[in-house]
Amino acid sequence: xxxxxxxxxxxNRTPRFFARCFNTxxxxxxxxxxxxxxxxxxxxxxxxxxxxxxxxxxxxxxxRKRANKMFxxxxxxxxEKSRRNQANVLQVPFRVGDxxxxxxxxxxxxxxxxxxxxxxVVLGRVNRGLGxxxxxxxxxxxxxxxRKIALHSPLLRSLKVLEKNFVFKGKRKVKRAKxxxxxxxxxxxxxxxx
Numbered sequence: 001x002x003x004x005x006x007x008x009x010x011x012n013r014t015p016r017f018f019a020r021c022f023n024t025x026x027x028x029x030x031x032x033x034x035x036x037x038x039x040x041x042x043x044x045x046x047x048x049x050x051x052x053x054x055x056x057x058x059x060x061x062x063x064r065k066r067a068n069k070m071f072x073x074x075x076x077x078x079x080e081k082s083r084r085n086q087a088n089v090l091q092v093p094f095r096v097g098d099x100x101x102x103x104x105x106x107x108x109x110x111x112x113x114x115x116x117x118x119x120x121v122v123l124g125r126v127n128r129g130l131g132x133x134x135x136x137x138x139x140x141x142x143x144x145x146x147r148k149i150a151l152h153s154p155l156l157r158s159l160k161v162l163e164k165n166f167v168f169k170g171k172r173k174v175k176r177a178k179x180x181x182x183x184x185x186x187x188x189x190x191x192x193x194x
Contacts, residue, residue, distance in 0.1 A: 075129045082130070082152045089159045090151060096122050097174035099166035099192045100136065102149060103157040110154050118147060119192040121166050124178040137182065139191040146183070162192065 083090045094100055099121055106116040120136030123146070132151045137144060149156070167174060167182070167189075182190050 079129050079152070086152070086154075086156065089156045092159045092161065094122060094159070094161050095164075095174065096125060096177060096179055097167040098122050098164055099162040100134075101160045101162055102136070103159075104149070104153075105155040105157065115157055118149070119162065120145075120147065121179070121182070121190045121192060123180060123182060135178075137190045138193055139187040140193055142187070144183070144187045144190065166192070 089102075099119065101117055101119045103115050103117050105112050106114040108114055118136065118138070120138035123135040123137050125135070126133045130152050133148050134151060135146065135148050137146050139145070164170065165174060167179065
């Protein structure tokens with residue numbers, strides 16, 4: 001029969017389910033049997049320390065959960081740092097359906113002076129921390145062009161809203177998160193570049 005070890009000094013301070021955790025197969029020195037518990041009057045110091053460590057140890061957390069929490073904290077810090085460094089890109093309010101112009105480094109790396117300007121209608125926005133991006137669509141020389149641009153990219157210089165509610169010309173509000181149906185419409189409806 002399994003006996004439950006319980007220190008008489010700890011018994012009053014701990015809930016009853018802790019008594020079930022301390023299962024030992026050794027024969028206790030002196031026992032007095034009550035309704036559900038077996039009490040030990042004299043317990044060695046080593047056993048006492050084992051019992052206290054079982055009570056005081058926190059709940060086990062899997063390494064995957066800990067890594068996920070750490071990764072989320074690092075991601076949040078990186079997003080905040082990017083927002084501070086690129087305020088003229090990331091703090092400009094724009095919505096789906098607006099016409100925007102994005103200034104971006106063309107060639108030569110981050111410190112290059114070669115800047116390209118891209119215009120388009122915002123078809124959708126993806127908010128995923130550092131992976132946040134925007135889908136824009138424009139018609140250049142009669143050909144529709146879709147672009148997906150990462151908002152936290154160090155190559156972006158500025159973002160400017162050319163016209164609010166470009167899709168409906170301000171007559172009604174855009175009530176969709178993604179305007180992918182504009183790909184099936186006539187190209188002239190999404191033409192921003194003159």
